[in-house]
Amino acid sequence: MPFWSWYGLNSGKASMRWPKGEEDGQERLLGMPRFEPAKCKDGCQRCAEACLPAAIRVLDAAGRVDASIPRVEVDYGRCVVCQMCVEVCPTGAFSASQDWAFGVRHREDLLWRDAVNSPDAQELRGEIRRVFGRSLHIRHVDSGSCNGCESELQALNNPYYNLHRLGIFFTASPRFADLLLVTGPVTYALRGPLLEAYGAMAEPRFVMAVGTCAVSGGVVAGSYSCGQGLDGVIPVDVYLPGCPPNPTAIIHALLMLLQRMPQRVKRGQLAAGVDHA
Amino acid sequence: MSTAEPKTRSPAFPGRISLTDVEPGELRAACQNALATGARMQMAYAWFPDRSSQPEVRYLLHWRGRHPLQLWRTRPQADSLPSLAPLAPLLSWYEREITELCGVTFQDQPQPDPLVLLPGARATRPPLIPGPPVSLEYTPAAHSGLPEMTGPASGDVQWLPFGPIRADVLESAQFDFFYLGEAILHYHPQLFFKHRGMEKRFEGVRPELGVVLAERVSAVGGVAHALAYCQALEAAARCTVPPRAAYLRVLLAELERLYNHLHYLGHLCHTTTLKVGEAQGKYLEELAKQMNARATGSRLLRSLLTPGGLRREPSLAGLTQALEQIEREYLPYAAMLEASTTHLDRLITTGHLSPQLAFDQGATGPIERASGLDRDLRRDYPYAAYGELPFELVSSEGCDAHARAQVRMAEITRSIELIRCIERELPAGAIRAPCEPQARTEGLGWAESPRGSLYYAVHLNDIGTLARVKIKSPSFSNWRVFPFTVHDSNMMDYAINEASFGLTIAGCAR
Numbered sequence: 001m002p003f004w005s006w007y008g009l010n011s012g013k014a015s016m017r018w019p020k021g022e023e024d025g026q027e028r029l030l031g032m033p034r035f036e037p038a039k040c041k042d043g044c045q046r047c048a049e050a051c052l053p054a055a056i057r058v059l060d061a062a063g064r065v066d067a068s069i070p071r072v073e074v075d076y077g078r079c080v081v082c083q084m085c086v087e088v089c090p091t092g093a094f095s096a097s098q099d100w101a102f103g104v105r106h107r108e109d110l111l112w113r114d115a116v117n118s119p120d121a122q123e124l125r126g127e128i129r130r131v132f133g134r135s136l137h138i139r140h141v142d143s144g145s146c147n148g149c150e151s152e153l154q155a156l157n158n159p160y161y162n163l164h165r166l167g168i169f170f171t172a173s174p175r176f177a178d179l180l181l182v183t184g185p186v187t188y189a190l191r192g193p194l195l196e197a198y199g200a201m202a203e204p205r206f207v208m209a210v211g212t213c214a215v216s217g218g219v220v221a222g223s224y225s226c227g228q229g230l231d232g233v234i235p236v237d238v239y240l241p242g243c244p245p246n247p248t249a250i251i252h253a254l255l256m257l258l259q260r261m262p263q264r265v266k267r268g269q270l271a272a273g274v275d276h277a
Numbered sequence: 278m279s280t281a282e283p284k285t286r287s288p289a290f291p292g293r294i295s296l297t298d299v300e301p302g303e304l305r306a307a308c309q310n311a312l313a314t315g316a317r318m319q320m321a322y323a324w325f326p327d328r329s330s331q332p333e334v335r336y337l338l339h340w341r342g343r344h345p346l347q348l349w350r351t352r353p354q355a356d357s358l359p360s361l362a363p364l365a366p367l368l369s370w371y372e373r374e375i376t377e378l379c380g381v382t383f384q385d386q387p388q389p390d391p392l393v394l395l396p397g398a399r400a401t402r403p404p405l406i407p408g409p410p411v412s413l414e415y416t417p418a419a420h421s422g423l424p425e426m427t428g429p430a431s432g433d434v435q436w437l438p439f440g441p442i443r444a445d446v447l448e449s450a451q452f453d454f455f456y457l458g459e460a461i462l463h464y465h466p467q468l469f470f471k472h473r474g475m476e477k478r479f480e481g482v483r484p485e486l487g488v489v490l491a492e493r494v495s496a497v498g499g500v501a502h503a504l505a506y507c508q509a510l511e512a513a514a515r516c517t518v519p520p521r522a523a524y525l526r527v528l529l530a531e532l533e534r535l536y537n538h539l540h541y542l543g544h545l546c547h548t549t550t551l552k553v554g555e556a557q558g559k560y561l562e563e564l565a566k567q568m569n570a571r572a573t574g575s576r577l578l579r580s581l582l583t584p585g586g587l588r589r590e591p592s593l594a595g596l597t598q599a600l601e602q603i604e605r606e607y608l609p610y611a612a613m614l615e616a617s618t619t620h621l622d623r624l625i626t627t628g629h630l631s632p633q634l635a636f637d638q639g640a641t642g643p644i645e646r647a648s649g650l651d652r653d654l655r656r657d658y659p660y661a662a663y664g665e666l667p668f669e670l671v672s673s674e675g676c677d678a679h680a681r682a683q684v685r686m687a688e689i690t691r692s693i694e695l696i697r698c699i700e701r702e703l704p705a706g707a708i709r710a711p712c713e714p715q716a717r718t719e720g721l722g723w724a725e726s727p728r729g730s731l732y733y734a735v736h737l738n739d740i741g742t743l744a745r746v747k748i749k750s751p752s753f754s755n756w757r758v759f760p761f762t763v764h765d766s767n768m769m770d771y772a773i774n775e776a777s778f779g780l781t782i783a784g785c786a787r
Contacts, residue, residue, distance in 0.1 A: 003613065052490065081575075145448070152542075157559070220474065224474050
């Protein structure tokens with residue numbers, strides 16, 4: 001209908017320019033709480049007791065869970081951004097931040113000391129513009145999410161984020177996909193379909209765990225019908241925790257992956273190195 | 278037993294709910310009497326008081342008119358009860374779920390197959406019975422409930438199993454279509470691939486932490502879930518929320534309705550291939566989500582609600598302007614949708630849902646209101662500050678996809694008006710009251726989510742942590758209804774019809 005064309009043209013451009021420019025659309029959004037161990041004084045453990053997904057644990061020197069020794073460990077791969085620790089901490093060791101969750105290549109980088117200033121993240125800041133122009137096709141699989149991640153993934157194709165401007169597309173068939181983007185904790189019923197989708201992809205293929213559920217199982221880890229996310233199911237290239245990760249954080253992780261692509265292909269060891277399904 | 282005169286009244290439900298003991302032998306007669314007066318069975322669930330293996334089954338009734346909600350309590354004999362599904366068909370799914378998860382069987386259940394666990398899945402015991410951890414074994418098996426096609430033309434009938442991984446970014450579910458050319462003869466949705474055991478997950482959790490789980494049952498209904506959960510605990514603790522918190526809860530609930538309904542319109546345009554309409558709807562949703570983030574720190578309005586009130590003050594500076602921008606763009610957009618004949622042609626008469634079917638099968642929210650049923654928990658059983666705010670129920674007699682879209686469009690306007698009203702009349706004062714439910718208490722909470730009625734029944738154990746949380750989500754109700762509008766329709770209209778219902782899978786599968 002002609003009036004829609006006129007209306008569309010007349011509305012002008014709505015898209016963000018990020019990662020060019022500063023505006024990322026996430027003004028005042030609360031991210032993962034920051035942890036400053038120096039401020040953790042009396043080892044009251046209220047943070048660990050208030051942490052439903054057990055992202056905060058109290059460990060002894062050997063790394064075992066021990067409530068009598070105040071050494072707090074934070075695993076951002078389990079954090080669901082509920083801000084409970086910030087509210088209960090009496091000394092301000094946990095504070096609210098606007099740090100988005102963002103992708104890392106190694107699961108262990110999500111421990112607190114490495115997350116925000118991980119080498120990957122530092123490298124990314126300098127390199128992000130270089131990766132423009134590389135196309136990526138994504139097959140999304142929901143392995144049992146709460147639909148929060150889907151809500152934010154669907155937002156990627158709205159006019160504001162306009163994912164197509166970066167040459168990144170969602171595709172229907174895993175055969176055409178470069179990346180398997182998985183949300184959810186992997187329920188018993190979706191484990192099979194997930195493995196089939198992964199098996200149908202051509203090499204080189206990549207996997208991104210999006211959302212805390214896919215990274216670690218999130219709030220339902222270990223339930224009678226759920227697993228612990230993607231670990232042990234299929235090999236993961238980028239972990240992006242968040243509950244849910246915001247659309248800019250997802251774009252950030254996708255660009256990070258694109259930067260990695262040529263490395264994977266050059267090594268020439270993909271067949272041996274990737275297929276541990 | 279007289280249904281009008283409850284034998285016992287629980288102190289946990291002052292005035293708004295009555296609790297009545299019903300003997301298993303009297304259930305059918307009681308149900309028949311209630312239905313004859315126009316009452317509707319709302320849900321059923323089982324739980325295990327005092328961690329025993331003796332289940333207790335509860336039924337929730339909504340009487341016609343403004344009577345209190347009524348809970349029936351019954352103790353199954355030898356883990357078995359007479360099925361009420363032949364009288365109230367919408368109870369069928371609840372009974373099947375109780376059988377699988379709590380081990381209570383129902384005599385003469387018209388459709389006794391498992392519902393929640395997939396064919397080929399076997400749990401070591403029904404997962405909600407108290408005891409050691411349950412494990413699940415799964416060997417995928419064919420679904421036994423699919424029809425067999427016979428007769429001379431049966432070779433022409435095609436079977437399309439679609440999913441569980443579907444095209445586009447969608448929630449996982451499998452839909453089996455039996456079709457002949459364009460005509461759908463039979464449709465069967467398998468909706469429980471995503472069953473996460475959420476109700477079990479609440480067990481043993483401290484009440485104030487349970488809200489983190491409630492917000493993650495169905496993220497796009499997170500405010501309604503958290504609100505119903507908190508209100509259930511507040512009923513158990515007999516705690517009154519401060520007025521400011523009650524108003525702010527309405528604000529959050531309406532902000533949630535706003536972004537959900539805007540998404541709905543964008544998605545509906547996607548299915549009718551109205552590209553600019555899709556882009557504009559989803560753009561408006563994005564503006565709403567960014568407004569949410571600035572006001573609450575969360576695009577999905579999470580981490581504010583808590584039993585007793587709110588955890589922190591939202592920041593309302595800039596809300597007025599953001600809302601104005603959304604309204605300024607929304608009004609011409611809505612007018613254009615209603616003037617787009619290609620769009621309307623695909624919606625009008627599509628997915629007809631008669632008032633009788635909507636009532637019998639349990640349709641809720643905008644779906645039932647679009648089929649002429651005049652029900653809304655915000656008006657019928659006001660919670661938070663809804664009783665003090667002007668409220669106008671939106672309904673339509675259209676019974677089709679267009680009516681369902683129109684109801685949501687009118688609700689967007691009402692939500693914006695309500696938010697403005699709250700901004701003007703927001704009382705000052707505290708936003709949190711102490712809420713410490715005692716051990717062995719219980720409460721029922723409800724909310725009208727963007728998709729319809731949502732109930733949380735919460736029971737606390739002897740040490741004051743959660744013993745049982747039952748979630749009645751609107752999508753569980755509406756998915757039960759939806760297939761009735763698909764049989765005998767055609768493939769081209771399927772996606773439009775599904776979008777017009779605006780369902781979630783996570784809320785249904787839990």
